[in-house]
Amino acid sequence: MTSATSTKGGHDPAHQQPIYVYEAPVRIWHWTHGITFFVMCITGYFIGAPMDSVPGEASDQFLMGNIRLIHFIAAYAFTIGVLVRVYWAIVGNHYARELYFLPLWDMTWWRGFFHEIRFYLFMTREMHKYPGHNPLAQTAMFLFNGLGAFFMIATGFALYGEGLGQGSWADVMFGWIIPLIGDSEAVHNWHNLGMWVILSTIIVHMYMAIRADIMSRQTSISTIISGWRMFKDDLP
Ligand code: HEM
Ligand code: HEM
Numbered sequence: 636m637t638s639a640t641s642t643k644g645g646h647d648p649a650h651q652q653p654i655y656v657y658e659a660p661v662r663i664w665h666w667t668h669g670i671t672f673f674v675m676c677i678t679g680y681f682i683g684a685p686m687d688s689v690p691g692e693a694s695d696q697f698l699m700g701n702i703r704l705i706h707f708i709a710a711y712a713f714t715i716g717v718l719v720r721v722y723w724a725i726v727g728n729h730y731a732r733e734l735y736f737l738p739l740w741d742m743t744w745w746r747g748f749f750h751e752i753r754f755y756l757f758m759t760r761e762m763h764k765y766p767g768h769n770p771l772a773q774t775a776m777f778l779f780n781g782l783g784a785f786f787m788i789a790t791g792f793a794l795y796g797e798g799l800g801q802g803s804w805a806d807v808m809f810g811w812i813i814p815l816i817g818d819s820e821a822v823h824n825w826h827n828l829g830m831w832v833i834l835s836t837i838i839v840h841m842y843m844a845i846r847a848d849i850m851s852r853q854t855s856i857s858t859i860i861s862g863w864r865m866f867k868d869d870l871p
Contacts (some may be wrong), residue, residue, distance in 0.1 A: 671713040678706035
């Protein structure tokens with residue numbers, strides 16, 4: 636793609652060059668991850684708080700069974716997606732690693748982190764430009780979407796192993812998590828709490844994505860659709 640920069644008026648095109656940030660696998664993963672996540676929130680909510688009764692003949696009903704089935708289909712899609720995303724963090728571009736990798740030893744990164752906190756506390760009006768995530772957003776992504784997804788997969792498959800039975804692959808791989816956390820009920824509660832924590836951050840995420848698109852110095856939503864980050868001014 637050619638750059639859409641202008642050299643008129645003494646502008647420095649170096650600061651307006653579009654940058655290819657999110658490669659196709661990351662973009663496709665983002666939207667499938669989001670959809671499967673919402674399917675699991677809705678079905679998971681009903682697993683945790685089932686309806687008191689279902690109208691009609693009992694033998695015609697398999698409502699909770701179907702809700703669990705949809706939860707598990709979405710869970711497999713979600714898990715395969717996360718595995719592909721982890722693979723892409725290894726083989727993809729520099730920005731593909733940001734979700735799983737915080738450069739904690741980099742002082743410039745920390746300065747950016749504290750600058751973003753000061754910005755959101757209205758202590759400075761200065762907005763920085765970032766081709767990838769800003770350090771504060773990256774930290775939130777890492778904790779709630781990177782580690783958060785692993786937590787939901789581990790606790791989810793531990794519970795799934797209870798249904799498949801002792802000695803099943805899910806029981807062998809994840810069953811140890813149940814005594815580690817306490818008992819089955821405790822794992823249910825942590826799995827449920829995990830949903831509410833991630834969901835709260837995703838509501839903020841969607842708000843920030845729209846807000847950044849309108850008010851920041853760079854594109855946001857179009858970037859996670861096309862992959863390209865464009866900048867709205869020519870200042871550093
Ligand atoms: C309408 C809904 C959504 C919109 C508009 C949206 C928008 C965006 C945007 C603009 C970015 C790029 C951020 C940046 O440029 O720094 C992004 C990244 C991301 N979003 Fe969303 N998002 C949505 C839903 C979700 C959902 C439901 C999830 C997870 C459950 C999610 C998880 C993520 C993650 C993990 C990234 C980082 C991508 C990476 O670095 O691999 N998003 N999203
Ligand atoms: C981020 C994704 C996920 C969300 C939001 C989610 C949400 C939920 C919620 C809210 C519950 C009800 C917990 C309770 O009893 O109070 C639940 C149950 C459950 N989830 Fe998930 N879940 C997710 C991922 C997974 C995954 C990856 C699996 C793996 C198979 C899974 C398997 C299960 C199982 C087996 C149950 C218990 C079903 C039952 O007791 O009838 N979940 N989920």
